[in-house]
Amino acid sequence: MLQSVTSTRADLWQGYVNWQAWIGLAIDDLAGRYARTLIGPFWVTLSHAAFVMGYAWWSSLVLSADFQDQIVYLAAGLTIWLMIANCLSDSSNLYERAMPILMAYDLPISLHVHRAVVGHFFAFAHNMLVFIAVIIIFKYPINANIILAIPGLFLVYLTLTGLALGLGVLGRRYRDLGPLIASIVGALFILTPIFWRRVEGSAQAKLADLNPVYHLVEVVRAPMLGTLPSSTNWIVAGATALLVLLFGTLAFSHYRKQLSYWI
Amino acid sequence: MATYLALESAYVHYPVVSSSRDVSILGAVARSAAFGMFSQASKNGLRYVRGLNGVTMRLGEGTRLGIVGRNGSGKSTLLRTLAGIHHPTKGKRVVDGLLASVLSIGAGLDPEKSGRQNALNIQRLFGIPKGRAAEICLEIETFVELQHFFDLPVRTYSSGMMVRLSFAIATSLPGDILLVDEVLSAGDMHFMLKAAQRIEERAEHAKIFVMATHSKEALDQFCNHAVWMHSGRIIMDGPPADVWEAYATSDPDELLRKKPTPLILNTKMRETGEIAQG
Numbered sequence: 001m002l003q004s005v006t007s008t009r010a011d012l013w014q015g016y017v018n019w020q021a022w023i024g025l026a027i028d029d030l031a032g033r034y035a036r037t038l039i040g041p042f043w044v045t046l047s048h049a050a051f052v053m054g055y056a057w058w059s060s061l062v063l064s065a066d067f068q069d070q071i072v073y074l075a076a077g078l079t080i081w082l083m084i085a086n087c088l089s090d091s092s093n094l095y096e097r098a099m100p101i102l103m104a105y106d107l108p109i110s111l112h113v114h115r116a117v118v119g120h121f122f123a124f125a126h127n128m129l130v131f132i133a134v135i136i137i138f139k140y141p142i143n144a145n146i147i148l149a150i151p152g153l154f155l156v157y158l159t160l161t162g163l164a165l166g167l168g169v170l171g172r173r174y175r176d177l178g179p180l181i182a183s184i185v186g187a188l189f190i191l192t193p194i195f196w197r198r199v200e201g202s203a204q205a206k207l208a209d210l211n212p213v214y215h216l217v218e219v220v221r222a223p224m225l226g227t228l229p230s231s232t233n234w235i236v237a238g239a240t241a242l243l244v245l246l247f248g249t250l251a252f253s254h255y256r257k258q259l260s261y262w263i
Numbered sequence: 264m265a266t267y268l269a270l271e272s273a274y275v276h277y278p279v280v281s282s283s284r285d286v287s288i289l290g291a292v293a294r295s296a297a298f299g300m301f302s303q304a305s306k307n308g309l310r311y312v313r314g315l316n317g318v319t320m321r322l323g324e325g326t327r328l329g330i331v332g333r334n335g336s337g338k339s340t341l342l343r344t345l346a347g348i349h350h351p352t353k354g355k356r357v358v359d360g361l362l363a364s365v366l367s368i369g370a371g372l373d374p375e376k377s378g379r380q381n382a383l384n385i386q387r388l389f390g391i392p393k394g395r396a397a398e399i400c401l402e403i404e405t406f407v408e409l410q411h412f413f414d415l416p417v418r419t420y421s422s423g424m425m426v427r428l429s430f431a432i433a434t435s436l437p438g439d440i441l442l443v444d445e446v447l448s449a450g451d452m453h454f455m456l457k458a459a460q461r462i463e464e465r466a467e468h469a470k471i472f473v474m475a476t477h478s479k480e481a482l483d484q485f486c487n488h489a490v491w492m493h494s495g496r497i498i499m500d501g502p503p504a505d506v507w508e509a510y511a512t513s514d515p516d517e518l519l520r521k522k523p524t525p526l527i528l529n530t531k532m533r534e535t536g537e538i539a540q541g
Contacts, residue, residue: 018388018390020387020390021387021388021389021390024384024387025388028373028376028384032373032375035375100371100372101371101388102348103348103366103367104348104364104366104367104371104433105348105364105371105385105388105389106346106347106348106362106364107388107389111388170288173286174286174287174288174291175283175286175287176283176286176287176288176289177288180288180289256350257350257352258350260343260348260349260350261277261278261349262278262280262286
């Protein structure tokens, strides 16, 4: 049973331990978005599949890249990128849906942060079906390295939790944070090697290395494709996760109490 | 541990957003870059409403408190602050015990889900185990008398039906502390009588009960002590009949000039408990 929440630490902890609640809410969110459609949340999968197919086909025609190579690279990278990008752009209106509950019950606020992050993870899991299908159809050789995608995903998940904690409360306070982030995410997409590849020693490599999102993508993508992330990848991804979590916790503890005032 | 609910010189000043500049991050950056050269009413250019203006109340077991006051006097803000929905901008809130509140009707209901699913979802939010939640749900179903509507989406409900459902859900949540805002005026006659009866039952079991009301009958029926709120402050407290009498006849602005005294009710058990703990 939940006790009344009086400190940030209690809020974070009680929100976390009541996992049935936030997982349930996240499932409701996902089902609700596709209510009254026949295939439900698999629309996520379908639109992702269409995009991956379309781009791989285009790049093999226009850039004369190897279709099979391109589709596997994209199915892995884009899936991870989408989870990060969606979290970046959705977190600022995280509390919009939660407001009726926030204004009616004395519940931990962080419930809604976990609800949003695990929701992004569920969407990611639906998109992973595209990667699995591609692997099977094109008989791409995966190997034991794929196990390392799990700690990689863990780092990404921590980063997303920090983002949602911080951007959620800031987005409630500053209403133009959402559009501001949306405009940055587009640029970030082009600057992150999702469509293009980081070639050692090139100018592109410098561009990629300076971008923390690249390292977060790479610690998941490389194992999925059977290679190993570099130690730089691990270190930068780990440091990013820690710093973002720190930012999120500080912003959350500062703005948490004001949340019900910024209607 | 004795059930206890307190506010210590609590102030709630909430911002009023009147232009998009107030809630703009670009605006905030520009303001801080200008070193306050364009400072307005306050440091960030926002206007604030004083919802609570220094309220101290310590409530112990056995408290049945009624709150009266005009519209906009701070009754709902006080209840929301006690409930932990608003946080004091200055001062603090102390709570020992589980708290349930009926503050806004229709809140937290998902229109796409049936009454039953909504009831179960809200129980899940509070971490109530599945078996117990099913029992409570059955009890809610009996109370709301919605028949087959209980399994239809809430968007098909009339407003009166929605009131019944959200009232039943809120009052079914476990708690030693029960907070109720003026809600009995919604719903039909039959429901009002049932709701009053349910509140009475709950209030009997609750160790601390606080209710805002505009009705003398409700005050007499449910409360053993009353406060009169005005301008976000407690301007009078005492037996319900006396407070109601004053509320109906005196000028609140005159009472507002008196220095406020903290409201302390039934806290003996907690104080002796604390001494025993050392």
